[in-house]
Amino acid sequence: MTEHAASATDLVKTYGSGDTRVTALDGVSIDFARGQFTAIMGPSGSGKSTLMHTLAGLDAATSGTVRIGDVDLTGLSDKQMTRLRRDRIGFVFQSFNLVPTLTALENITLPLDIAGRSADQEWLDTIVDRLGLRDRLGHRPSELSGGQQQRVACARALAGRPAIIFADEPTGNLDSRSGTEVLSILRAAVDEFDQTVVIVTHDPRAAGYADRAVFLADGRIVDEMAGPTAETVLDRMKDLEAPAAAAPGDGKA
Numbered sequence: 466m467t468e469h470a471a472s473a474t475d476l477v478k479t480y481g482s483g484d485t486r487v488t489a490l491d492g493v494s495i496d497f498a499r500g501q502f503t504a505i506m507g508p509s510g511s512g513k514s515t516l517m518h519t520l521a522g523l524d525a526a527t528s529g530t531v532r533i534g535d536v537d538l539t540g541l542s543d544k545q546m547t548r549l550r551r552d553r554i555g556f557v558f559q560s561f562n563l564v565p566t567l568t569a570l571e572n573i574t575l576p577l578d579i580a581g582r583s584a585d586q587e588w589l590d591t592i593v594d595r596l597g598l599r600d601r602l603g604h605r606p607s608e609l610s611g612g613q614q615q616r617v618a619c620a621r622a623l624a625g626r627p628a629i630i631f632a633d634e635p636t637g638n639l640d641s642r643s644g645t646e647v648l649s650i651l652r653a654a655v656d657e658f659d660q661t662v663v664i665v666t667h668d669p670r671a672a673g674y675a676d677r678a679v680f681l682a683d684g685r686i687v688d689e690m691a692g693p694t695a696e697t698v699l700d701r702m703k704d705l706e707a708p709a710a711a712a713p714g715d716g717k718a
C-alpha cells in the first residue's frame with residue numbers, strides 16, 4: 466500500500482443552513498503522494514482555500530475523512546489537532562503571518578520553541594543558506610522585503626521537517642521576481658529535501674512549478690493534469706471556463 470503524505474475521502478464542507486447554506490466542498494477525494502508538488506487551481510469561490518484549510522486541520526469537514534500520513538483527523542481532540550499541526554504540517558500564508566516583534570531566526574524556530582523541540586542545527590543551517598537568509602537572521606519582518614518575509618515563512622514551514630507543506634496563494638502578495646524565488650524554494654523543498662508541497666494558486670505560471678495541477682469548480686474536482694506548464698494550465702483554465710460561458714446557447718439547437 467502506498468502511504469500518502471495526505472489524503473481526503475468524500476470530503477464535504479457546508480457553511481450556514483437553510484437558504485444561506487453554501488456547499489464549499491461537494492465530495493472531494495484526493496491523494497497527495499509523498500515527494501510531489503501539487504497546485505490546486507480553480508475559479509474564485511470554487512473551494513480551494515476551504516480544501517486546503519480542511520486538509521491542514523485548520524477547519525473541520527462536515528463529513529468525509531482527512532488523513533495526514535497515517536493519522537485520521539476525524540475525531541482528534543483540539544489538543545491532538547494542535548499537536549499534529551505543529552509536528553507534521555507546515556503552512557505558508559499569502560500574508561506571511563510572521564510575528565513582527567521577533568527576528569527572522571526567532572520566527573523560523575518559533576513553532577519548534579513552542580513545541581519544546583530543539584532545532585536540528587545542521588538542518589536549520591541548510592535551509593537558511595538554501596533560502597539565502599543567512600545575513601537577514603537578526604532582522605525583524607518590517608526590515609525585510611516581501612520576498613524575504615515569505616522566504617522566512619518558508620523556512621519556518623520547513624524547520625520542523627513536516628510531513629507536508631501547504632501554501633495558500635504564497636506568491637499572491639509578491640512581485641514577479643520575489644514570487645519566482647518563493648516558487649523555486651518550494652520546488653527545491655520537493656527536489657532537494659524530499660518534502661511534499663501543496664499550493665493553492667490562481668497563477669498558471671506558479672502551477673508550472675508543480676508536478677500536478679488539480680482543478681476545482683463548484684466544490685468538486687473537475688480535472689487534473691500531470692506535468693503542467695504555464696501554457697497548458699492557461700489553456701485548460703480557458704476550456705473549463707468556456708462551457709459555462711457557452712451554456713445558454715449550448716450549440717444544441
Ligand SMILES: Nc1ncnc2c1ncn2[C@@H]1O[C@H](COP(=O)(O)OP(=O)(O)OP(=O)(O)O)[C@@H](O)[C@H]1O
Pocket residue numbers: 480481487488489507508509510511512513514515516
Ligand atoms: N466562513 C464561511 N462562511 C460562509 N461561507 C463561506 C465561508 N468560507 C467560505 N465560504 C464559501 O465557500 C465557497 C468556497 O470558498 P473558498 O474560499 O474555499 O473558495 P476559493 O476557491 O478559495 O476562492 P478564492 O479564490 O476567491 O479565494 C464560497 O462560496 C465562499 O463564499
